Amino acid sequence: MTLASLDLELIAMQLFSGVALGAVFVMLALGLSIIFGMLGIVNFAHGNFFMVGAYAGVFVMERTGSFWAALLVGPLMVGALGLLIQRYLIRPLAGRSPDDPLLLTFGLGYVLVEGVRILFGSDGLPFATPEELSGVADLGIGYFPIYRLFVVGVVALVLAALWYGLERTRLGLIVRAGARDPEILRVLGVDIQRLWLWVFGLGIALAALGGVLAAPMRSVNPEMGTLVLGEAFAVTVIGGMGSLMGSVVAGLLVGIVVSMTALVAPEMASIAMFAFMALVLLIRPQGLFGKPGLGV
Amino acid sequence: MIEQGSRHGSVSRRTLVRGLAATGTLAGIGMPFVARAAEAIRIGFPTPVTGPFGAEAKDQIRSAELAVKQFNEAGGLNGRMAELLVRDDKLNPGEAATRTLELIEKDKAHFIVGALSSAVQLSVNEITRSRKVLYVSISQSDTINEARDFSRYTFHEALNPHMTTAAVAKHAFKKGTRVAYLAADYAYGHEMLRGFKRAAAAIGAETAGEILHPFGAPDYSTFMPRLRSMRPDILCICNFGRDQANSIKQANDFGLKKAARIVVPVLLHNQRLAGGADAFEGVVGASNYYWRLEETVPSAKAFNDAFRAAYANAVPTDYGAYGYTAVRSLLMAVKAAGDTDTDKVVAALEGLTYDVAKGPERYRACDHQAIQSVLITESKKKSEMQGEADLFRILEAEAGSEAALRTCDELGHRA
Numbered sequence: 153m154t155l156a157s158l159d160l161e162l163i164a165m166q167l168f169s170g171v172a173l174g175a176v177f178v179m180l181a182l183g184l185s186i187i188f189g190m191l192g193i194v195n196f197a198h199g200n201f202f203m204v205g206a207y208a209g210v211f212v213m214e215r216t217g218s219f220w221a222a223l224l225v226g227p228l229m230v231g232a233l234g235l236l237i238q239r240y241l242i243r244p245l246a247g248r249s250p251d252d253p254l255l256l257t258f259g260l261g262y263v264l265v266e267g268v269r270i271l272f273g274s275d276g277l278p279f280a281t282p283e284e285l286s287g288v289a290d291l292g293i294g295y296f297p298i299y300r301l302f303v304v305g306v307v308a309l310v311l312a313a314l315w316y317g318l319e320r321t322r323l324g325l326i327v328r329a330g331a332r333d334p335e336i337l338r339v340l341g342v343d344i345q346r347l348w349l350w351v352f353g354l355g356i357a358l359a360a361l362g363g364v365l366a367a368p369m370r371s372v373n374p375e376m377g378t379l380v381l382g383e384a385f386a387v388t389v390i391g392g393m394g395s396l397m398g399s400v401v402a403g404l405l406v407g408i409v410v411s412m413t414a415l416v417a418p419e420m421a422s423i424a425m426f427a428f429m430a431l432v433l434l435i436r437p438q439g440l441f442g443k444p445g446l447g448v
Numbered sequence: 449m450i451e452q453g454s455r456h457g458s459v460s461r462r463t464l465v466r467g468l469a470a471t472g473t474l475a476g477i478g479m480p481f482v483a484r485a486a487e488a489i490r491i492g493f494p495t496p497v498t499g500p501f502g503a504e505a506k507d508q509i510r511s512a513e514l515a516v517k518q519f520n521e522a523g524g525l526n527g528r529m530a531e532l533l534v535r536d537d538k539l540n541p542g543e544a545a546t547r548t549l550e551l552i553e554k555d556k557a558h559f560i561v562g563a564l565s566s567a568v569q570l571s572v573n574e575i576t577r578s579r580k581v582l583y584v585s586i587s588q589s590d591t592i593n594e595a596r597d598f599s600r601y602t603f604h605e606a607l608n609p610h611m612t613t614a615a616v617a618k619h620a621f622k623k624g625t626r627v628a629y630l631a632a633d634y635a636y637g638h639e640m641l642r643g644f645k646r647a648a649a650a651i652g653a654e655t656a657g658e659i660l661h662p663f664g665a666p667d668y669s670t671f672m673p674r675l676r677s678m679r680p681d682i683l684c685i686c687n688f689g690r691d692q693a694n695s696i697k698q699a700n701d702f703g704l705k706k707a708a709r710i711v712v713p714v715l716l717h718n719q720r721l722a723g724g725a726d727a728f729e730g731v732v733g734a735s736n737y738y739w740r741l742e743e744t745v746p747s748a749k750a751f752n753d754a755f756r757a758a759y760a761n762a763v764p765t766d767y768g769a770y771g772y773t774a775v776r777s778l779l780m781a782v783k784a785a786g787d788t789d790t791d792k793v794v795a796a797l798e799g800l801t802y803d804v805a806k807g808p809e810r811y812r813a814c815d816h817q818a819i820q821s822v823l824i825t826e827s828k829k830k831s832e833m834q835g836e837a838d839l840f841r842i843l844e845a846e847a848g849s850e851a852a853l854r855t856c857d858e859l860g861h862r863a
Contacts, residue, residue: 165673173669274502276693276722281701288703294673297701369701370666371693371722375500379666414659414670419633421670422662 165294166415167408172300174407175307176366180380181387181399182310183359189394190331190351193242193253197261198359198384203377205230205360206367207268210277219282223306227361234356238349261377268374276373285368303365310361311400318396327351331394386429392442401440488531489524489788491516491775492551492560494572496539500664500690501564503718507768508586509534512561514758515775525782532775533557539564541571548575558788561774563587564767565688566635570597577601582790582797584778586770588612588714590639593815593853595860600794603816605774609636611852612713612734613643615822619844620682620711620732623652628680628708630671630695632687633660640686640713656680661687661695668695672702683708692716693723700727715825717765720839728827735823737769737806738840751805763837769805773818776804809848814856820848 184198195201208226213219237260245252281299288295318324330337330347338344362380370376387406391398406425413424432439493512495505509532516530524530533555537544544563551557552575559582563569566589573592576583577599584603591597592604621627627648631637637660645655657678659671675683683704685695692712696719699710715733742749751772755764764772781797782788801810809820825840833839846852 162673162677165677166670169670169673173667176667274506275718276503276690278722278724280724280726286701288701294676295703297703299701300669369669369694369698371690371697371719373500373690373722375690376666379664411670415674418671418674419660419662422665 161293163415165291165296166411168291168293168296170408170411171404172296172304172407173411174404175304176362177383177387177406178311178400178403179303179307179358179362179365181384181391181403182314182396183355183357183362184381184384185388185391185394185396185399186314186358187352187355188388189396190327190355191348192250193352194250194257195355196254196258196381197264198257199377199379199381200261200264201230201234201356201359201377202363202366202380203374204233204264204268205363206279206372206376207272207277207363208360209364209367210272210279210372213279219285223361223364226364227357230360230363231353231357235349235353237356238352242352243345243348261381265374265377272374274374276371279367279372281368299368303369306365310358314396383425386425390429390432390439392439395439395441398439398441488529489779489782490531490533490555490557490559491778492548492555492557493532493534493562493771494537494544494547494551494560494568495534495562496564496568497534497536499539501539501688503722504689504716504765504767505564507718507765508562508564508771510759511755511764511768511771512775514755515772515779517758518754518776519779525786525788528788530779530782537563537568537572539568541567544568545571545575548572552576552579552581557581558790559584559778559793561586561771561778566591566639573597573599573602580790582778582793584774586767586774588636588639590643590854591635593817593859595815598815598859598861600816601790603797603811603818605777605818606770607714607734607736607820607822608817608853609639609643609713610646610854611822613640614647614852615824615844615846616711616713616732616734617644617647617651617653618846619824620709621648621651621653625651625653625682626656626678626680627653627682627684628656628675628678629658630668630675630683630685630687630699631658631660632663632691634663636688637663637686644684644686644713661691663687664691666694668698669702672699672704675699676702676704676707680708682711684711684713686713688714688716689719690722693719693727696731697723697727705730714766715827715840716767717839718767720827725828725830725833725839729829731827732843733825735766735825735840736820737764737766737773738823738825738842739763739837740840740842741806741823741845744845745807747803747805747807764805773805773809777802777809777818780804807845807848812850812853812856814861815859817853819850819853822846822848822852 187193187195205226208229209222212222212225242253285299285302287298289298334344387402391402409424409428410421414421495508497505512532516532520529535547537547560576561584563572563585564587569585569587569589582601584605586606588606588609590609629641631641710731712733715735720728739752742752752763780802781793781800785792785796807821809818811818823842824844826843828841
């Protein structure tokens, strides 16, 4: 094998790893992006809901032994928690300064971390990769974990479902209209409060789904959500606040940037994401797909 | 008539008050002697209770409290009881300095034990040596032994990276072995990497490549293709805490374990639990302590039995055991000195040989590094485990020896 072909294979493999990592970033950012885009709420507890999702996955897994049950029930459990939070904590703040839900969710993040510590302890918990998704697949350019390919597949499915739901259904039309002009929608007789309730719950459930998907790859511990907020926020800002398409493109781009940085200067891999964000904001303050004037 | 009798027969209120005051005064005179005779021996214990090393910190606290309890149950020092003052340093050097300062200035701690990271340890040491307070540090570090950071009040009870990497390399590396390194980009990772390379050079093993990853990185997928392309015989992962569990899990996911043996400088109990048996199976590393040592070392049996009795049949972990050996040795020195006077205790600790958990240990005179055995352990396959605490197999127990340390001269200590 010549050095040249080895380098080409390594670069190709690195790019593929970047796309797969990008899919993880997309999953992390989706919930944050939906809640901000549709509701105008910056959810500072986003990373912690991701963490609670991972714990919900562990909880269901321990009781059923089934990863598939954890993947389905975990996000639903946390989504239900999201509904309660929207109904009793977020909704009373309607009509007030945008800072108020920001501060609320910031504090909520601490409550979630300490709550998990009380219930499950400070130690990490094991979450093994399910048997049927263990092992590696030979892509020709190199080996890649089957589980990560599965994650890419799930993310693609979720994106397709969201796209279809928002763009091709009557409910999606109502949601988009509500995001654009809630007052007119209220005049037209739509119960906007119920709508916001379900959108918030959906955003939280998606964050939790990210947590369950991440559990086999990262150890499950109370601090695992800390970095997630930063990652999700970087992706959301790059994509443009409020743009789902933006989250997808930005997530993949960030994954590739981090991956190629890891190839040439691995110690800079984490910083690369935020450097890229700064670069995008300098050139295009509203983000790649954001609307001008929708300030951060 | 009644009125007349009452006035003449009763003690006046003024007289009563005067009498009580006198009694109080007498009690006050006696108080200083009573207080001084009963003064507790206060051991300050900064440790990162919150944050990513929280599990290790809690184990250290439990072990340290066991040592204190045993000392007190044996009568203490002529009736003086020991007391452990735990403070959360949040794994932050600045926070640790503040907590240590409070322990010394406000809580009047006689001694300091603790710290669970290289940078935090050095920060605590800066405070203790400037205030001439005895400090027993219990985190891996090569720097704390070096002349620049050393003081006669500084003792290092943990293994250091040089000892650890030398023992692991001696076991795992052979002449011609190709080793790829994945190390965390901070003091601990750098020191372990340096230790391994030094040992590899002496053995004749080759470096296939090295990658420094950001400290605390949750995802290692983008480092894996490059590590694989290095085609190593051994993948050596130098990081700590959650980083160890995450990186080993992901190396396993990428199938790297089929092509290369995974070696770590310190095989961590709590991370093996968090990472699971499958991911860690076959991983080899060093450890200061593992409970199965009780099969060959009587003091380990005694320590384990006391720990089981105190903590609902649990066994001590590796980093947890440091809390015990450090506090036990310190209190033995206090007993030998017969006093909490710092200079007397320093002299006693320098001259002490102790065996409280893992065989004989002593502090080397020039740098106060604890000379102790190093265990080489391997993570067991799930089917080989006898009970959920049976995580590792002890492959080797390398006896404590000054030959395993860097020389005093090399560290900058004049003879």
